[in-house]
Amino acid sequence: MGSATSSMAAKFAFFPPDPPSYGVNVEETTGKMRISDVLPREDVDVMKLTTKKGNEIVAVFVKNPSASLTLLYSHGNAADLGQMYHIFTELSLHLGVNLMGYDYSGYGQSTGKPSEQDTYADIEAAYKCLEEKYGVKEEDTILYGQSVGSGPALELAVRLPNLRAVVLHSPILSGLRVMYPVKRTFWFDIYKNIDKIPLVNCPVLVIHGTEDEVVDVSHGKQLWELCKEKYEPLWLKGGNHCNLELYPEYLRHLKKFIAAIEKLPCVQEVTEQATDKPESPLKTADHNTEKARTSTDQKEKSRTSTGQREKSRLSTDSREKARTSTDKREKSRRSIDRTGKARNSTDQSERARNSFDRLGDMVRSVGLCNVDCLRPAASEA
Template identity: 30%
Template sequence: MDAMFLGETGSWGIWVFQDVLLYFPEQPSSSRLYVPMPTGIPHESIFIRTKDGVLLNLILLRFTGDNSTFSPTVIYFHGNAGNIGHRLPNALLMLVNLKINLLLVDYRGYGKSEGDANEEGIYLDSEAVLDYIMTRSDLDKTKIFLFGRSLGGAVAIHLASQNPHRISAIMVENTFLSIPHMASTLFSFFPMRYLPLWCYKNKFLSYRKISQCRMPSLFISGLSDQLIPPVMMKQLYELSPARTKRLAIFPDGTHNDTWQCQGYFTALEQFIKEVMKSHSPEEMAKMPSNVTII
């Protein structure tokens, strides 16, 4: 569901237009009118307000199997196109295979959420979702995982970097080092490589913020990703200071469909179980780093 990223030229006109070049909440065309909802499983459609007053729409999927009281909650940050309803096939498989609660977030300007997307606003959205979980007595506040795909990976890394003591672990998939890195990759001609950082309205500097994410981290990389160079996932993994970090590699994984690869949910399940088994800070500090190749 993620659309093509476009770079910026630094001119004033492009500066004003940059949000339109990055965010695609109306692809497909009905995405702002219709958000598919799950059927036959426990769920809630929730509306919350951010600190700056924007109304956001969330979908909470509840795991109701054995030991559901102890299930972790995963906040799901999606890519730059579509809405949370388009992620339900993926989300429902996560629910069943991982035995988790899943909270899907539509950023401002997406789906039924108000407003218009922009970097700082999306960061406020992510904080509001985390704050909301803290108000729920039926969700374990000590077992919060973040999952982000593509643009959502940058959102997850930012939120984790700002809330290291509230996040148990992060899982990011087919995401990028930063928007300037993406611009120089997509537009390799001379000027793009030397634009100063201030030329970019949206930066999403994950390569810097990952240094503040010491919680257990899973990096999921589809090597057949034609949009974001897979080497960026490897570089984020290498930049991560987490003592417990994993790199799950799927040779046939494309940008949007790595979750359909064989072994995908096994990799996530093993990571979550490992984190849950050694949940205390003392035990987590003993766990070694390694690379998992699937």
């Protein structure tokens, strides 16, 4: 009975587009791999990665020359790289990050069949590629999980102690909880995010639509409540499961989150500083200690105090204060909060593709739906 239920849950979880929305070809002149039916771009690498399960998955890496952080994006159900390609390139541009997206086994032109364990192997292969091929460090990586993609994202997050941050977009508590309002975790359930989220040590942003008809907003809210390092969530009023990218608040909030994360020290730095100065108090209100902090040399002044770091990681309000003290370099970067001004200041070539309206059009044209197939499948069961 348990095995049958587990197989049923796995069946509900994976619905790759059939047929795939894209093909892969190799340019004769350059030998570079390309996604078919899209305009080739020099800032996008297309590659095939071999997972520890023996499958060969397709991945894309979008390079941004001004980026200090890299987003590893796990997309939702009923989508593949052909549908996500333009969205990935636009997000990289708008957010000022490098971005790697990949197809799960059995999706698009990736070989094998999708399963929970295969998706874990898939994201592991993508992350390994970031480390070995592009030199991306763990502390400079943000994991982004959309809907079903929240499963592999959180599985990897609990294994990366120095991870910079996590974004959960319309996440699920678990596979079974999408279909049934169970109150406990069963062994045969898949993507047990509800049990993994408390183990994530980095800041977590949760984005969910209040009118999500596929994965109720209560999933996102409960996951946010269970986070150790809560960042101000985004509950998009009226948003459903497939259209959150159409809301201007979506990009604005993501941009604000990225800017805050760039200013926060990574977990590794905080640990090293705590080891170097164990005598430095974290929660003391002693007046003499405060004097000592203010009288430190210029080098120490340039560093954020351990207490301030601790507060900034535990308090959204402190992060807001940190953002208001951004240096001139940060002010010079593109601001999604002032999307209109940014568009007016960009040159003609960037203006043509740096449009939020275009991103919205892409989402509309793709008609992405991540686990919409769960409902009819559950009804049949």
